[in-house]
Amino acid sequence: DGGITQSPKYLFRKEGQNVTLSCEQNLNHDAMYWYRQDPGQGLRLIYYSQIVNDFQKGDIAEGYSVSREKKESFPLTVTSAQKNPTAFYLCASSIGLYSNQPQHFGDGTRLSIL
Amino acid sequence: KNQVEQSPQSLIILEGKNCTLQCNYTVSPFSNLRWYKQDTGRGPVSLTIMTFSENTKSNGRYTATLDADTKQSSLHITASQLSDSASYICVVRRQTGANNLFFGTGTRLTVIP
DSSP: OOOEEEEOSEEEEOTTOOEEEEEEEOSOOSEEEEEEEOTTSOOEEEEEEEETTEEEEOSSOTTEEEOOSBTTBOOEEEOTTOSOOOEEEEEEEESOTTOSSOOEEOOOEEEEEO | OOOEEEEOSEEEEETTOOEEEEEEEOOSSEEEEEEEEEOTTSOOEEEEEEETTOSEEEETTEEEEEETTTTEEEEEEOSOOGGGOEEEEEEEEESSSSSOEEEOOOEEEEEEO
């Protein structure tokens, strides 16, 4: 089955620690995205990538970093500079940045602070 | 300012009843509007897309409407089922710009037996 896989489902971060969230898709989509979801707020865009080896900051990129070395993979690193990292993180992909086709979402990673 | 507002924030209905969720937007220039369903602990899944020329579109028990003049959309759920319990998110796409998706905060629907 084609889809997006996020791992791990749950993640805990210690003070001063960087953690990496995995996102893999086998839909052959060019565009990939990372969102943060907090209670009572809409999804907020962290980073997006239109194509391999290219990515752009979204609305709340501070304290996060990404890479796009392969078409199917778009990992997100939450650095120690992100002071409020507790949230539900969603990865998504779409055929293209400007396509009217829907985004396909993974089932998220819930990150908490120890 | 490009915004998407949804109401109500939460809703509880009895199984078998109908309900309507609202989405108002100020996103411009408008391209399309999409409704997503998000089960607890899962990622959103697309239900339907509304373009400028469409007024009504159905997907099973879900019917979406769009009034592009007043910049309002609604999602009507008929004969609700327990499995309809979820958050419903309205997403509006702007015609221009790379960062062109605007998300509402969602309506949390709970269907009780």
